[in-house]
Amino acid sequence: MPTQPPVSSPSEARSPGAAPARPERDGTILEARNLTKRYRLGKREVDALQDVSLKVRRGEFVALMGPSGSGKSTLLHLLGGLDRPTSGEVVLDGEVVSHLSDRDATRLRREKTGFVFQFFNLIPLLDVYENVALPFTIAGIDPRHGEAAARIKDVLELVDLVGRERNRPDQLSAGEQQRVALARALVAQPAILLADEPTGNLDYATGGEILDGLWRSCDERGQTIVLVTHDARAAAYADRVLVVGDGKIRDEIELGRRAEHDARPLIMRLALLGL
Amino acid sequence: MARRLRSALTIAGVALGVAVLFASLSAGSTMDAAVDRAATDEMGHAALRVQALEERGLSQEALSVVKRAAGVEVAAPALERKTYLAASPNQTPSSTLPAPVTVLGIDPVAEPLLHDMPLSGGRLLIATDAQDALITQTMASQERLRLGDTVTVSGASSGPQAFTIVGIVAGDGSLPDAAGRLVIVPLASAQALFDSTGVTRVDLGTPPGVSADELISQLEVMITTEPYLLQKTSDTADSLRAETADFRGTLLLVAAVVLFAGAFLVFNTLSMTVAERMREVGLLRAAGTTRPQVMSFVLLQALVLGAVGSVVGVAAGIGLAVLTLLWVGSTGPVALNGPEISLGPVLLAMIIGVVVTLAASLEPAWRAGRISPVEALRRGPAGAVAGARLRWLALVFGVLALAALAVWPKSSASAAEARGSGGLTVDSAMWGPLVLYGLLLAAVLIVPRVLRPLLRLVGIPFRVFRNEERLARSSLARDTSRTALTAGALVIGLAMVVALGTAVQNVRQIGATWLTETIPGSELLTSIRPISATDPIRDQIAVLPGVKSVSPIGLFGVPLAGLRQQAAAIVGKDFADDGRLTFVADGGDRAAALAALDAGGAVIVPQSLANESAIRLGDTLTFTTGETPTRLRVVGIVAHSIPGDAQESILVGWSDALGPFGASGADFFAVRYEAGQESSARAAVDATASQYALEPADLGRVRGTVGDALDRVFRLLDALALTAVLVAGLGMVNTLSMSVFERAREIGVLRAAGMSSRQVWGMVVIEAGVLGIAGSLMGAVVGLLVGGSLVAWSIGSLALAFDPPWTSIALAVLAGVLISVTASIYPAGIASRQSIVRALQHE
């Protein structure tokens, strides 16, 4: 195991409204223990994940890389409580989240996680503001006033969408749409942001905008992020890269927090691993 | 899964439509058959019936003239009177009158030649002068009479007479009016019994080659001394049929509307399938499938849905027909048995089911054919303009209605040709339903225009669920055309229920006002035979304490312009004193008119007849009473007059009635009590009345019976019309399932963002609720408009206060909303239970 360098600090940016942090001694906010996910396909059983364990520290930016079908999305879903593992458990912010009832899982999603997917993140009939405000409206909070409004304004600034509030998704470019999705995932200041190939559908430059947004939220606000990606350039933004293959974590590449996101060192490390 | 559900729902929708259609066709043909049977029962083998118009009957002279007419092979005269069985000595007198019996005096020789009289025991009448009688099997069992027993019937002044039962006629006998209580005696005995020299009718048999029409033209010149009516079998059937025509027309209309709603379902389903398979079709096209092949694929699917639905529908329809006939029970005097299942209606219902399904699938098929490979793969938005699709569907149905119209008169006209006349009644009865159908069709076209603002409006109360309401409404707004179609089915279903309800309410109200407006009293004492002016009954009742007035009213037929016109003899003064009758504007002066009636030579005409025959105040009406026609001056026109069998009566004074018109007396007395004394005086009046074989009936009860009969029929129609709402509900399940299915990913995103499954559930249910409320409200409004115009159309103007049955309408709207919300439970369940991961993985 490579030694893990200390993470750059700023977790004091957390605002009072977020879930109370129960600091672990080593700063771990998310831990997976011996996760297995088994799918039944007719008579055959497929292990999408086998005995996966990992830890993510508060404020850390972790990338999951691996070939198609290796189990990245499955892992991400389990980490965010969207799905239940066949065995093993997930502890998020001091709470076991892998075996929650539907109700508690809903609460968890509302309070502690934010998701960004590759496609179709937005509700087509709601405008930008309404889409970003969804976590609040769902919770029954009026998003037009008070702290909610302030936070929405804040994330819209972060993703550089101020002035586009009244646009509908179909009036936005793909990159802008993805930025709206990012803003929505961030607006409730979740304990962890989970992104599944958010740049997979975008061209190089537009993908860069999203990655910059992710990076800034992590670097400036201390947002913990788990990013699933195929793309070494995207993974190069992360502090640490976990390489997934055949349902297992094959390798771990520690990049550390850097201002530059040059992908070449990562690509070389991956090449050494035969990827 | 979703697709199989959709097919099942569509089949159910088509099946319901076909079931109602089949039930209505089958009920119709059963009624027809029953009517035909009754008509042939009544007329037997007679080619023509000469029917007396006056109460005293046709004279002996007229009878001999008829017998002498060339082409008359057999002439069977008969005298028909209603009376009571004489009370047997050991019978305790009771205040309720026994059921009357009908005495039919026949020519024992001629009658069997024209009328089959199947016996269940004994023999036919032989000697003309014997005191022998036949009774029906029904009566034998009711009165526990057997062969050889004596049956004693009350007569006129000569008192009761006893007859020996020598034969029992099978079943009810052949006189529908007698309701099974029939005593057949020799004509001479009947004449003696009732102090009469006349006959009620003469049935004529002709040798082969002589047509009824030839006989008619001959008789018309031969008998000119007294009024009479010539009647062919077909006329009898027609007049019986005319009574059921409205009902049958409405049944068919309801069936058409249910089918229409079913067509919405088919249309929606296939449109969804096409939209869903856009890409698939595009690939097929890219791989070289031709446009007709693509279209035939959609049409084939429709054909399968239509065929399966029709088969299921006919099976269900048989059950529905049985229930319908059981519920209706009888058409006028003709009792209905089980449905007659013949191949005709079965095939017709199936063909119509399939044709409607195919018609509804034409547009989706055409749209599928137009999918271009490139476009499909790019997956452009599949939404056409709602109006266009609906317009198309309405067009299809307009064409179908026209086609039906083109087919309809042909069949009835050819049938009418065989009968020589008639047929017109059926056609005119079809107009009402057709107009209603057209109005409903037109109303559907407005749906897309008002839907959006209406949805917004209806959504307001749901704003409590801020988020869900917003999402539900936007989901409804997403595919306006689909939403409009779904709502459209609901709209016509409900409009139908409300329109029918409104029409019934009006009929009922007219009925109520009618009686109070035209009867000078609160109680009726009816008699089965006319009570002559010299009879002391009236005075005996009039002197009873608490009785204010007793007014005799006689009903009879008068010949006017070659037709039988219902007339009523009244005492003008009683009407004037009691403040009855509403004179229309320019309808004459009430006091003067009623006084003129009593003075004689005057007539008061109901507005309906005045409009129909262009009669004005001051005109002289000429009645062809025998050799000297009777001329009466029109002194008044009233809004409503005393209702007769089929039309409103003209009102004449007693002097004219008893004189030239040959009426023999009062058929009922209207009793008015002194204010506040009705309850105390009532018992004495009723007791005296039943002593004289007068049946007392409260005006409220008369109204109630009429209303009940109406209610029965209309409740049936309502139930059937609600089927349309039910079909709309199936459409709702379909649309919502589809919408949930399409939004799987969106729902996944919402769930990932923290929406609870309960909130998702609520979102779908609210969607249905909003749509249901909007559709139902629109349906109610359309129904009120349609019902209102029907009412206005049928009575000429909205003279009566337009007072729709608000409670029923509210209930119907509630039913619509409930059905919609119920329809959403299944799709809402799917939406809320759906796995988030699965939804996000999808595709």
Ligand SMILES: Nc1ncnc2c1ncn2[C@@H]1O[C@H](COP(=O)(O)OP(=O)(O)OP(=O)(O)O)[C@@H](O)[C@H]1O
């Ligand atoms: N619902 C399911 N039922 C059966 N097998 C599944 C299901 N979901 C995923 N799998 C299988 O689990 C394995 C891992 O899938 P997963 O989606 O996690 O891979 P991935 O690494 O995200 O791939 P990609 O990069 O293509 O998104 C695959 O072999 C997939 O076929």
Ligand SMILES: [Mg+2]
């Ligand atoms: Mg994946």
